Amino acid sequence: MTATEAEAEADSAVVGDDVYTDGTLVRDPDIEESLSQDEYDPKGTLALLLVYFLILALMWTYMYFVEFLGNGATVVG
Amino acid sequence: MSTPGETAGETVESAREMLPDNSFLIQYPHVSRVVRSLFLTAFVAFGIGAFMGVLQALHRTGIARIVESADYYTFLTLHGVLLAIVFTIFFLAGVFTWANTRSLDRPPVSKRFTWFWVVTMSAGTAMAGIAMLAGLLPSIDISADVLFTFYAPLQAHPIFYIGLAVFVIGTWLAGIDWFRQFLAWRREHPDERIPLQSFMVLTTMIMWFIATLGVAVEVVVFLIPWSLGIMPAPNPLLTRTLFWFFGHPIVYFWLMPAYLLWYTVLPKIAGGRLFSDPLARVVFVLFLLLSTPVGIHHQYLDPGIAEGFKFIAMTNTMFLLLPSLLTAFTVVASIEHGARQRGGTGYFGWLKALPWRDPAFTGMALAGLMFAAGGFSGMVNAGMNINYLVHNTLWVPGHFHLTVGTAVALSFMAGAYWLVPRITGRKLYSRPIGLFQVVLWFVGMVFMSAAMHRGGLAGIPRRTAEPQYPQVAFETVAGSVGSLRLQLAFGGVLLFVSALLFLMNVGLTAMNNKPARGLDSALPPALSGPEQSPTVLDNLKLWALIAVVLVILAYSLPLYSIVQGAGLYPAGQEASPAVIAPLLEVIA
Numbered sequence: 001m002t003a004t005e006a007e008a009e010a011d012s013a014v015v016g017d018d019v020y021t022d023g024t025l026v027r028d029p030d031i032e033e034s035l036s037q038d039e040y041d042p043k044g045t046l047a048l049l050l051v052y053f054l055i056l057a058l059m060w061t062y063m064y065f066v067e068f069l070g071n072g073a074t075v076v077g
Numbered sequence: 078m079s080t081p082g083e084t085a086g087e088t089v090e091s092a093r094e095m096l097p098d099n100s101f102l103i104q105y106p107h108v109s110r111v112v113r114s115l116f117l118t119a120f121v122a123f124g125i126g127a128f129m130g131v132l133q134a135l136h137r138t139g140i141a142r143i144v145e146s147a148d149y150y151t152f153l154t155l156h157g158v159l160l161a162i163v164f165t166i167f168f169l170a171g172v173f174t175w176a177n178t179r180s181l182d183r184p185p186v187s188k189r190f191t192w193f194w195v196v197t198m199s200a201g202t203a204m205a206g207i208a209m210l211a212g213l214l215p216s217i218d219i220s221a222d223v224l225f226t227f228y229a230p231l232q233a234h235p236i237f238y239i240g241l242a243v244f245v246i247g248t249w250l251a252g253i254d255w256f257r258q259f260l261a262w263r264r265e266h267p268d269e270r271i272p273l274q275s276f277m278v279l280t281t282m283i284m285w286f287i288a289t290l291g292v293a294v295e296v297v298v299f300l301i302p303w304s305l306g307i308m309p310a311p312n313p314l315l316t317r318t319l320f321w322f323f324g325h326p327i328v329y330f331w332l333m334p335a336y337l338l339w340y341t342v343l344p345k346i347a348g349g350r351l352f353s354d355p356l357a358r359v360v361f362v363l364f365l366l367l368s369t370p371v372g373i374h375h376q377y378l379d380p381g382i383a384e385g386f387k388f389i390a391m392t393n394t395m396f397l398l399l400p401s402l403l404t405a406f407t408v409v410a411s412i413e414h415g416a417r418q419r420g421g422t423g424y425f426g427w428l429k430a431l432p433w434r435d436p437a438f439t440g441m442a443l444a445g446l447m448f449a450a451g452g453f454s455g456m457v458n459a460g461m462n463i464n465y466l467v468h469n470t471l472w473v474p475g476h477f478h479l480t481v482g483t484a485v486a487l488s489f490m491a492g493a494y495w496l497v498p499r500i501t502g503r504k505l506y507s508r509p510i511g512l513f514q515v516v517l518w519f520v521g522m523v524f525m526s527a528a529m530h531r532g533g534l535a536g537i538p539r540r541t542a543e544p545q546y547p548q549v550a551f552e553t554v555a556g557s558v559g560s561l562r563l564q565l566a567f568g569g570v571l572l573f574v575s576a577l578l579f580l581m582n583v584g585l586t587a588m589n590n591k592p593a594r595g596l597d598s599a600l601p602p603a604l605s606g607p608e609q610s611p612t613v614l615d616n617l618k619l620w621a622l623i624a625v626v627l628v629i630l631a632y633s634l635p636l637y638s639i640v641q642g643a644g645l646y647p648a649g650q651e652a653s654p655a656v657i658a659p660l661l662e663v664i665a
Contacts, residue, residue, distance in 0.1 A: 035418050037604040042352065042410040044417075047424040049406060052449055059453050063463060066534060066554065 100596035101179060102502045108178045109500040111191055112171040113587075116493065116500075118199060119167035120580060123486075126159035127576035134525065134569025137544055138562035149542035150222040151212040157225030158209060161331070161481060162244075163202050168489050169334040170198065170251050173278045175496065176337055177255045179598055180274035181262040185254050194254055198247030204240025208233060224540065226324065228295065228316040235304040238296050245289050245296075252282035270607040271615050273354055274341055274600075280361040281333040283621045284326055287628060288369050291322025299645075309646045314381045315639050321372035322632065329368040331481050335488035336360070339408045339441060342495060345600050346438045347431055349415025354603035355610030356407045362614060363400040366624050367393060370631030377464045381642055386635045387461060393631065394459040401452060408445060414604065436511030440491025443519040444484045451479030454530060469540075472533020475526045483522050490579050491515055497586050498593035505593070506585035510578055517575040525568025528561045535561075 096102060102109050129152045135141040136149055144152065174191075178184055185191045205221070211234075212220035221233035227241070255278050259271070271279070295316050302308035344351045351357065373390035376382055413427055421427030432438045454476040457463045467473065494511050498504060505511065535551040535558065537544050551558050613619065 033418060035414060040414055040417065040604065042413050044413045044421075044424055044427045045406060045410040048409055052405070056453055063457065066466070 096502065096592075097595070097597050099598050101175065101499050101598045102596065104598070105178055105184055107188060108174060108184055108191075111195060112175050112496075112500045114195060115167050115171035115174065116497070118202065119164050119171065119489075120583060122159040122163035122167065122202070123576065124580050126156050126164060127573055129153070129156035129159070131569050131573035134566050137542060138566040139543070139545060140562070140566045146542035148213060150224065150540075151209065151220070153540065154212070154222050154224050155209050158205065160486070161225055161327075163206075165331045165481065165485060165489075166244075166248060167198070167202075168493075169330065170195075170248070172334040172337060172492065172496070173251070173255060173281075175500065176274035176341070177258055177278045180272035181258060183258065183262055186257045186261055187254075190250070190257075191254055194247050194250035196247075197250060198244055201240045201242070201244025201247055204243060205237050206240070208237035208240065226317075226320060227300070228320045229300070229303070229311050229313045232304055232310075233300075235301055238300045238304055242293070242296050242301065245293060248285065249289070252286060255279065255282060270612070273351075273357060273603070273607070274337060276358055276615065277333065277337045277340070277361050279617060280365045280620065281330065283617060283624065284333075284365045284368050285330055287621075287624055288323050288326035288330070291319045291372070292324075295319035295323075312639065312643045312645055312647050314379060314643065315636075315645065317376060317379065318373070318382070318632075318636065318639060321375040322369065323372070324375060325372040326368035328477075328481065329364050331485045333361070333364065335444070335485045335492075336404060338488055338492045339404070339445065340411075341600055342492065343408065343438070343441050344411035344415060346435060346441075346495065347412040347415030348419050349411055349413070349417075350601045351603040352407050352410040352414060353605040354607045355605060355614065356403055357603075358607070358610060358614045360400040360403050360407070362620050363403075364397075365620050366627060367397045367400070369624065370627045371397065373631070373635060374459055374464075377461055378468050381639060382635055383638065384461075386638075389631060391459060391461050393627075395456075398452070398456070401448075405445075405449065412442070434508070434512060436508060436515050437491045437495040439512060440494065440515035440518075441488050443515060444487035444491065447479050447487070447519065447522060448484035450526075451476060451484060454479065467533050469538060470533035471529045471537045471539050471544075474539050475529030475533055478522060478526045478529065482526075483518070487515060487518050490518070493579075493583055497583055499596050499598070501587055502593055502596070503586055503589040504591040506582050506589050510582050514575050514578040514582065517571055517578070521568045521571030521575055523568070524564045525572060528564035528568065531556070532558070532561050532565070537561075 098104075132143060132152050133149065133156060136144065136146070136152075174185070208219055208221040211217045212222050219234045219236065221227075221237035223231040223233045223237070227233060227238070255275075259275055259279060262275075299308070299311040299316055299319075303310055340351060340357045371390050371394045373382060373387055374394045377387055412431060413421070416427040416430040419430045421430030431442070433442075454472065457467060458473065458476055494505055494508075531553060532551070533539075535553040537551050537558070553561065
């Protein structure tokens, strides 16, 4: 981190109004809270990734049918 | 839509004085000009390339054949080269110039040197572009219908290869410029960790320096002398192998600026902080190490390369899944952090607290979603046995339209909505149009890519102007081939409309007289900062050395075997088409 980025650790820089006033994010100070690393548990990420792995497993199962049951043997060489 | 503090009659120039002192445009007006120039070239190439794309989608499906089928391959080459090389790399150069300057908090060492590489890259692009476009004019004896994969025996006019060589030299100079900028910073900050964005730029460029050695040898040693008529036709397998030595890592060269945006900009847009700076560094180091010794996985069906070498390439490729899956975790956890700071709750309810009305956020999020789907079809491509099923079918363009065509291109468009106001000082022309445009791209790609994947499973070939053969009936798993063609063409048209909307929106932003607001250039620091990772991660020399060793291990024996097998210039190789020979005959 450069000095500039380190200085941005102040709360005002992290959740300050003017950082986002170009219209990219509408912020509501009433509901907003600053979550530190210890307070944050990314369980939603875990849930999404489990869904992704489930889809991958199902797709692989599907590929088994396409590759081995849908076609004759592929012989190369 | 007005922003707080906006007053009637305020011009960009007068408002510029009111921008915060640490906005990028105020701190680095010259670098902003460089980035604008690079983006302009990228977007012009994007517009032409996208037009070539929709022509192909309509042509090969038989819906509208506006051009001759013989010219299809000229359009295909323009589409591939302009989008996969010019658009992506010029945009990368703009993002890297911005990111390196912003994170090191100092400009490049020499203005003149920076403009020198910009001009070099542009000159190379112009030469290659002229060669490709001339293929459409029968009266000019110049063409370059060799597709994006420019290896023997297809031959292009020398100006195409020379242009590519000049372009690659331009990218090397750009990399040298960013390293000089870093070394100047290092002299003033001998004990600090490399700022994250700069770390990403430097590791990506080391990977690029290694990867482009393959294409440099291919083009300079073999293709240019051959196309000039000085040397005989080279061994096609050798030029293919040298091309793919470069052709796979270029995939990560496209992807790394998108990752840079996902890791450093997306958390800010989502109102959160990057989950882990050390994980981000590990991911970029892994890409540096693993991107290059895998190119042979594009050659599973090439005779002349032993199955054992292909198996090693497959194993290396599967390791590449690791940094991509690490990225899925880190980036999703970073935007979830933003959602939870803004009141999001539950296992899935937090998704509602994300800024979905912002095209920059939504574009990058949808790009990430498409990349997850591309991960699956990529695993199929990478597996030696299943690859045989889809090799050279429409499945393959279906795959890379998810990765480079969406994960990269849509992230770039979304990133442009965020970055262009920062380098012009002008307000984004229309956020609603931007939002519509990124969603339209996603929908268009769902139609087109799904149809391509399914067509590939049915055995429909890629790179063919008229894939309709009376003696062959393609059998699809579900639905008819006719419906797949319609979906492919429909998706292609939606994508083209989306591309036009993007170019219009960005063009009008560049001319917008309303000033942008709040362009603070600071990015929120990571939750887990670099101080929590070992300093060896920043040892770029070590990682570069290991990357070179891995390349030597993966490529020395296959290359030796190829040269031993058929030699550098096997007898009886003929070029097609012979570009220079007729000219020499006329002169003689």
